Amino acid sequence: MSAIVEARASIPRENARGLEADARRERISMFSLCTPSLLVVALIVFLPVGWLFWLSFFDPAGQPTLENYARMFDSRAYIKTFTMTFKVSFMVTGVCVLIGYPLAYLISQLPARAAGVCMVFVILPFWTSLLVRTYAWLVLLQRKGIINGWLIDLGIIDEPLRLVHNFTGTVIGMIHILLPFLVLPLYAAMKSIDRDYLKAASNLGASPVRAFWQIFFPLSLPGLFAGVVLVFVLCLGFYVTPALLGGGKVHMWAMRIESSVNLYANWGAASALGVVLLVVTLVLLWGLNRLFGLDRVYSGR
Amino acid sequence: MGVATETQITHARRLWLYVYCGLVMFFLIAPSLIVIPMSFSDAAYLEFPPREWSLRWYENYFGSIEWRDATVVSLKVAVMTCLVATPIGTAAAYGLHVAGFRIAPTIQTVLLMPLMVPIILIGIGVFYLYARLGLNYSITGLVLAHTVLAIPFVVITVGSGLKTYDMNQERVARSLGASRLRAFLTITLPQIRFSVIAGSLFAFITSLDEVIVALFVSGGENATLTRRMFNALRDQIDPTIAAISTCLIIVSVLMLVAVQVFGRGRNA
Numbered sequence: 001m002s003a004i005v006e007a008r009a010s011i012p013r014e015n016a017r018g019l020e021a022d023a024r025r026e027r028i029s030m031f032s033l034c035t036p037s038l039l040v041v042a043l044i045v046f047l048p049v050g051w052l053f054w055l056s057f058f059d060p061a062g063q064p065t066l067e068n069y070a071r072m073f074d075s076r077a078y079i080k081t082f083t084m085t086f087k088v089s090f091m092v093t094g095v096c097v098l099i100g101y102p103l104a105y106l107i108s109q110l111p112a113r114a115a116g117v118c119m120v121f122v123i124l125p126f127w128t129s130l131l132v133r134t135y136a137w138l139v140l141l142q143r144k145g146i147i148n149g150w151l152i153d154l155g156i157i158d159e160p161l162r163l164v165h166n167f168t169g170t171v172i173g174m175i176h177i178l179l180p181f182l183v184l185p186l187y188a189a190m191k192s193i194d195r196d197y198l199k200a201a202s203n204l205g206a207s208p209v210r211a212f213w214q215i216f217f218p219l220s221l222p223g224l225f226a227g228v229v230l231v232f233v234l235c236l237g238f239y240v241t242p243a244l245l246g247g248g249k250v251h252m253w254a255m256r257i258e259s260s261v262n263l264y265a266n267w268g269a270a271s272a273l274g275v276v277l278l279v280v281t282l283v284l285l286w287g288l289n290r291l292f293g294l295d296r297v298y299s300g301r
Numbered sequence: 302m303g304v305a306t307e308t309q310i311t312h313a314r315r316l317w318l319y320v321y322c323g324l325v326m327f328f329l330i331a332p333s334l335i336v337i338p339m340s341f342s343d344a345a346y347l348e349f350p351p352r353e354w355s356l357r358w359y360e361n362y363f364g365s366i367e368w369r370d371a372t373v374v375s376l377k378v379a380v381m382t383c384l385v386a387t388p389i390g391t392a393a394a395y396g397l398h399v400a401g402f403r404i405a406p407t408i409q410t411v412l413l414m415p416l417m418v419p420i421i422l423i424g425i426g427v428f429y430l431y432a433r434l435g436l437n438y439s440i441t442g443l444v445l446a447h448t449v450l451a452i453p454f455v456v457i458t459v460g461s462g463l464k465t466y467d468m469n470q471e472r473v474a475r476s477l478g479a480s481r482l483r484a485f486l487t488i489t490l491p492q493i494r495f496s497v498i499a500g501s502l503f504a505f506i507t508s509l510d511e512v513i514v515a516l517f518v519s520g521g522e523n524a525t526l527t528r529r530m531f532n533a534l535r536d537q538i539d540p541t542i543a544a545i546s547t548c549l550i551i552v553s554v555l556m557l558v559a560v561q562v563f564g565r566g567r568n569a
Contacts, residue, residue: 040445051426237419
């Protein structure tokens with residue numbers, strides 16, 4: 001392209017016009033390469049979501065109404081669902097930060113070979129089916145499961161704890177599944193921090209702890225923010241793990257959408273819930289994209 | 302210098318960090334690893350370590366027509382998704398990379414949308430749409446939906462491969478008289494093939510492991526493996542699922558190794 005621009009200066013006008021037409025043709029043919037993908041995305045994502053948006057303004061009898069949105073503010077069941085969703089999301093995101101940050105920090109400082117080995121621990125679960133990992137937790141956490149067995153053998157508890165089919169099990173399973181989404185962008189951000197800053201800090205007399213908090217930590221914040229938003233957003237719409245590990249006690253947003261459709265066949269209610277979930281998700285991701293660039297976040301998988 | 306780390310703290314003084322991270326890595330990997338030995342247990346309930354070893358859960362898995370059918374459906378859908386998503390995703394990535402038109406970032410965002418829209422919303426939306434199109438419970442419908450979920454991964458992976466490729470090579474081929482298609486197939490594609498292969502593996506595994514859309518739009522004789530597993534897990538903990546899980550873990554590991562081998566030297 002730039003060669004074309006350079007050449008353009010020195011040639012007669014009609015040639016320039018010809019080149020312009022060529023460039024236009026080039027743009028059109030390149031755009032047409034994108035059309036198959038655009039068409040299927042439009043058919044499978046945009047059309048149905050638009051349709052659901054439209055449906056969200058109608059009640060089951062087909063009358064226009066705002067009831068589907070109003071219900072979110074006054075129905076106790078809905079408010080309980082939202083409270084639970086945000087409680088789980090904050091908890092999972094918080095624990096992910098506490099255990100993910102040190103891990104990303106350590107891996108980012110290891111020599112390439114060792115870092116590669118450690119990354120396997122992060123990436124392998126990422127590649128393993130969500131369902132398989134949820135199943136594994138179901139087995140580990142059950143009444144006669146390994147964790148209860150160990151705790152009893154160690155004499156920490158006498159009676160098996162209720163670790164699954166409740167809030168605890170859901171949170172443990174979700175932390176396990178979402179942790180890589182925090183560690184990968186965080187690791188990428190930490191890797192790009194110039195180590196010379198830290199050397200300069202210690203040259204100037206900063207203690208290692210001070211150098212970490214004053215130099216390293218602020219520079220790692222964009223990556224941390226990316227990971228936090230990603231984990232939080234995925235929590236909000238999570239279905240499989242709470243459905244299987246929650247034992248019906250952890251009713252989350254996505255599950256309410258599913259039951260509105262499958263149990264009550266109330267498309268308006270399900271659509272309204274979905275639309276609000278979508279808006280919250282997109283607003284958070286939009287903020288993230290402005291800061292970090294989404295394709296970089298996902299390039300780990 | 303020998304004992305100090307980059308941060309001027311000795312390894313011994315941050316032993317706690319190594320131990321802590323070791324525990325976190327154990328937490329990440331242990332669940333998948335523990336399922337494998339348990340699948341070879343002879344007991345009717347899952348125990349670790351197993352007292353008696355047997356292959357009975359594998360016999361159960363491969364002997365059951367329902368599980369076998371579901372596996373075939375899942376594999377069929379995953380292969381077809383891979384075959385559809387890879388070429389159209391690669392074409393889009395190429396178009397976006399070469400063209401540099403003003404709306405390219407917008408198109409890129411649109412193509413990444415399936416990653417951003419909550420999957421539950423796509424699930425019910427597709428279910429609603431397919432009810433009108435008569436595509437529910439069909440392989441075609443499932444492949445179409447999975448293709449859309451896989452496109453972002455192909456676009457990202459191939460796009461990052463193209464960034465490290467020198468497009469002038471293709472220009473040379475064309476100035477020597479090769480058609481655009483020929484130049485792409487003989488010059489560009491061989492050099493970005495690792496990204497394309499990695500992208501296609503992403504597409505395959507995305508489809509194979511997908512649960513929610515399959516819960517809504519697959520069923521009857523075209524129920525996927527994940528759908529059957531999900532429903533089975535709701536009722537009880539059937540050890541057969543440990544055997545299936547082990548098989549899925551092996552597939553994941555193979556895919557991961559393949560991506561690492563193909564993508565060596567690049568962060569695909």
